[in-house]
Amino acid sequence: MDQFDLLVVGSGPAGRRGAIQAAKLGKKVLVIEQGKRVGGVSVHTGTIPSKTLRETALNLSGWRERGFYGRAYRVKQEISAEDLRRRLLITLDHEVEVLEHQFARNRVQHIRGKASFVDPQTMQVVKDDGEVVTVSAASILLAVGTKPFRPDYMPFDNKTVLDSDELLEIAELPRSMVVIGAGVIGIEYATIFSALDTQVTLIDPKSTMLDFIDKEIVEDFIYQLRDRNMKLLLGQKAEKVIRQNGKVELTLDNGRRLMTDMVLFAAGRMGATDTLNLPAAGLEADARGRLSVNPETFATKVPHIFAAGDVVGFPSLASTSMEQGRIAARVAVGAIAKEPPKYFPYGIYAVPEISTCGLTEEEVKERHIPYECGIARFRETSRGHIMGLDTGLLKMIFSLKTRRLLGVHIVGEGATELVHIGQAVLNLKGTVEYFVENTFNYPTLAEAYKIAGLDAWNRMGDIKSEL
Structure with a gap:
């Protein structure tokens, strides 16, 4: 041994x-x-x-x-x-x-x-x-x-009804797809195939999605998905899934029936x-x-x-x-282990990307913290125009009492890269003045931080910092 x-x-x-x-x-x-x-x-x-x-x-x-x-x-x-x-x-x-x-x-x-x-x-x-x-x-x-997670009632065949592991081995791209499960994995694959012009329908028994993400970001994300004709059937459950003649028929709990080329079951692991x-x-x-x-x-x-x-x-x-x-x-092995910094970023690699760090607006309200938000849209930046972006949103939340950054939330191109600026300011206990007074490369999407910072600073008025 x-x-x-x-x-x-x-x-x-x-x-x-x-x-x-x-x-x-x-x-x-x-x-x-x-x-x-x-x-x-x-x-x-x-x-x-x-x-x-x-x-x-x-x-x-x-x-x-x-x-x-x-x-x-x-x-x-x-x-x-x-x-x-x-x-x-x-x-x-x-x-x-x-x-x-x-x-x-x-x-x-x-x-x-x-x-x-x-x-x-x-x-x-x-x-x-x-x-x-x-x-x-x-x-x-x-x-x-x-x-x-592979429930017994789902007729997996590694061809028309698949899990997220099997999806990587498909022989051809489907013209239509139903994704069961509006969690991170389901949303990522649903939006990727939508970008490939597959007609995608997303189904989930819950009436909401991504509840740990700031609600305003999720609303913007959902708007973008629907704008490109993705069907979101939230609050509905697939009760019956049958393979027939190379297609898959789904019956939902409200009686609605769907016919599709492929079903991706991504409801948990x-x-x-x-x-x-x-x-x-x-x-x-x-x-x-x-x-x-x-x-x-x-x-x-x-x-x-x-x-x-x-x-x-x-x-x-x-x-x-x-x-x-x-x-x-x-x-x-008996070595000293320091606790990692409090705030870490969460990235969802959907199309568009979502990334978040710190408290959501809902969490700030629950804690009864007086706050103000700053918003920037990517189309407000010169870089956004150069890239042809019509969408993209950066949101920051600041404490009115301390003026410190409480959370940063982004949906749009490069969100998972941009979030690290906010993460650093959060962990270093920075304030709104950091974004107002600092210089950002021009033209960049990172300029959105300055725009959002100014937006919040203007709304916060002359409230003095107590730091």
Whole structure:
């Protein structure tokens, strides 16, 4: 039996960051990955593939130029699924190569196979060739990620009714698509295929979407989707889904019937913990396969076993998963782990992008904080005109008492990049004066910060700062 300081199950964002952090502290680390290549869901079926698909779709469709040349404009007239897959494979190869090099450079050992607990400190790994290896470690980090939720009533066939993992392998682009689930994954894929001129219908039992995002941003986002003829059937549930003659028929709970070429079921994900034999380690997962942890150390109820990433639930971001993995690894090997900054950005790579950091207007109201908002529309910037943008909105919320920035919320081109300016000001406790008095490159979309800052400053009047 091989003995390690840290055993990491899963090589996604949390697993790889945790493994490398422990290795940099001089510890002996082993990573177990059941996939064909390292990288986990993030590299192979989640974050990187969906964002690569988005970028490819926008480039080949000419989406970003349609403000100038009209909605019929296309860079490539006939876009195929193979066009999308070709760029995807190049990107994935690069990501895997970088990760393997990081493991080699930091002397992180890794093997392929399915891991399961034998006891709280021992795991067995079944390799593809059937060989069974037993390993033990002083500490264990579970970073197994999630897999699509696949209910029994959905007639999945990997062709016309698919989950979000299978969508990446489609043979041809559908003319019409129904997406079930208005969560982040469903919305991202729905808007990407809409940009490829697929007729998309989005269905969700809830009457609202993205409830953790500022309501004004969501309203602007929904307006843009409807403006391009996406159908949003919120507050409606697909009760029956039948495949017939190469099509799919859906019956909703209100009696409405839909016929479509393809159905994407994206209503939730499950923690990939079902094969770990958790009871042998004294652990149990919830109904969605997720593990409960201490939010500061990411330790489970078994002190030397940690969990990080999507398997512990919200916010389920690659960026936050990396930090969780790093903190968990430091605690696991006895190093000091500083708490990360309070505010982190949330990015939704839909078309258009949404990104947010800090408090929403709804949260500010709940806390009874006197506040004022500043708004900038991308079309108000010279860069926006140069890019042909008719849409795009940046919103900032400031405290009237301290004049400090409380939240920044963006919908539009480049939102996930622009948000980091607001994130820095939030974590450094900056005020509205930062945006009013600072100089931004001209012409840039970042100028929207100054416009929104001035908008708020004018509304705030002469209220004095108490800082």
